[in-house]
Amino acid sequence: MLSIKDLHAEVEAKNILKGLNLEIREGEVHAIMGPNGSGKSTLGHVLSGRPGYEITQGNVEFLGKDLLDLDTEERAHLGLFLAFQYPVEIPGVSNMEFLKASVDAVRESQGASAYDTVSFTRRAREACAAVDLDQGFLKRGVNEGFSGGEKKRNELMQMMLLEPRLCILDETDSGLDIDALQVVANGVNAMRSESRSFLLVTHYQRLLDYIEPDFVHVLAGGRIIKSGEKSLALELEAKGYSWLDEGKVA
């Protein structure tokens, strides 16, 4: 589904990704861990097409398309979703309005008909309940005055309604208490399917107690320096990242 080959990318003339390779097949869940500043968020933004990121080398194929050739919104239309580490506020634009516009845009691009208001409202309410947010949040401005945890749950709600093919979650678990973490995990688990894949960026192995990953990767210095199974996460938790330094140099 997603095939990243020798990806190099820079921001503000600074090399961040330095030859990253990653292969994600349909239905798989991949977790990416790594020290702060190693380029995890950058990877998410490069994949989703944030302006300002320059690809200097390599290529990325997503669902048979050259991903790097597409506009940001076209990638979303294809089914790529990024849950932001730091979601921004859009004052005055209600969550409901925003969700409807997004879902309409994605469905239109895929040739599907738009949901009528009644059935969309029902779906939105269900999603809202699923992430354990009060229905009042649908009327509030997008992320406007939301707490950190509420923003994260709001990201998840958007993900549920957009029904993407590839979900990238950038530290969606950070700053969540254990109940909220459970909500996020349940949401992701409920969405897991044979045709949908996940890329979970996380600092904490505890998320992986709830969401069973197929693979765990360590991103450091702009490259994936180690890949393994779930047990790797436990090892990282116990030993940190420093023991891998050798491997990084090699």
Place this chain on the structure above:
Amino acid sequence: MSQEQINRAIAKDYKAGFTTDIESDTLPPGLTEDTIRFISEKKNEPEWLLEWRLRAFQVWRDMAGPDWAHVNYPEVDFQRISYYSQPKSMEDRPKSLDEVDPELLATYEKLGIPLHERESLAGVAVDVVFDSVSVATTFREKLAEAGVLFCSISEAVQQYPDLVRKHLGSVVPRKDNFYAALNSAVFSDGSFVYIPKGVRCPMELSTYFRINEANTGQFERTLIIADEGSHVSYLEGCTAPMRDENQLHAAVVELVALNDAEIKYSTVQNWYPGDAEGKGGIYNFVTKRGLAHTNAKISWTQVETGSAVTWKYPSCILRGDNSVGEFYSVALTNNLQQADTGTKMIHLGKNTRSTIVSKGISAGHSSNAYRGLVRVGPTAKGARNYTQCDSLLIGDQCAAHTFPYIESKNPTGIIEHEATTSKVSDDQLYLCQQRGLDPEKAVSMIVNGFCKEVFKELPMEFAVEAGKLLEVSLEGSVG
């Protein structure tokens, strides 16, 4: 009212212009007492009105144009304007749409204006016939039943001279300001409305349905009188950008709300702003003011997107006790447009209340200024004002300015002022795009969200059109 009805009605205005029999009477440029006598005579006006115009002219001659507004434009040579001009003759107009600014045509397309109506809006020399007569007739009958008077001000001068004489200039005196004085001297035409005591006007009044609409020209004059306990909602303007051969527009609007009356005046103004370099745009210098008597309420709502230069401060004089004034404004500037707009709330009566919500949006290289005065007079015990003034910037080449003036002469008055400036940030756009929205849709959604408090004050259909208008006006401001 649908977009189509509006368009049809506008088209009719142009048609009306073509069929007047005084076309040959266009005055050569220049402004003297004789010009004014000529205008007054053409309109068959009574002596008192001629005297009134002449006095205004004397006042105007001794005045200088305002220089305090945050706008720049070449000095206007008032001797080069024709003060009694019929619409341009066929020969002077563009022969076909091929001669019209392609940007303007693209805008018509975006707003979904039917092909055959675009020509008349763009001022192309075609005589378009539209069937708006039946709409207008039903309209007039309904109003007559309620006793509402709604006609052109020229007609009112003939038919209801006492009402006109009593109220004309009572809210905006001739010497009020340079442009008001000029307008008083040479006003061409405009609307007149009278709502009798206790009557709730059965429909929204809109300029487009005024019967026998004459070419109102560049010096429009409007007078609305709501008698005691009456209620009226008046709509001015239209979302379709209109071209006009007259570059300078200096209108005066006077509202009189007698005891317990309510006037709601909504404007969607979209005069041609000029091309991307600002060439050919309209200069719009407007004086709008309402006088509220005891328990009366005057509410201005405006959506301003057009004109090259806008200078406009719809105001309320809250003379009566417990009277209420409101001002809700969205002013959007793009490309090289300049707007200096705002309001004045003059509190004179006891327990008078006013609310100001101003939303300024600047894009491109434009400049957008809010200028507002809240004055609480010594007699205005318990007066209250709340002002909220928000600016939204799109891109980094534009500017927003806020000039709030507060004068309080009564210690019991409470004046609150809040101001914010924000930007449509790259991060917001990125979030929207990541969720599948194209950048233009994203900007228009963000801007509409920003304007929500004002749009909800507009009549429903107008609000929808206004949202669409912002979207179109902002095109090209991102990317």
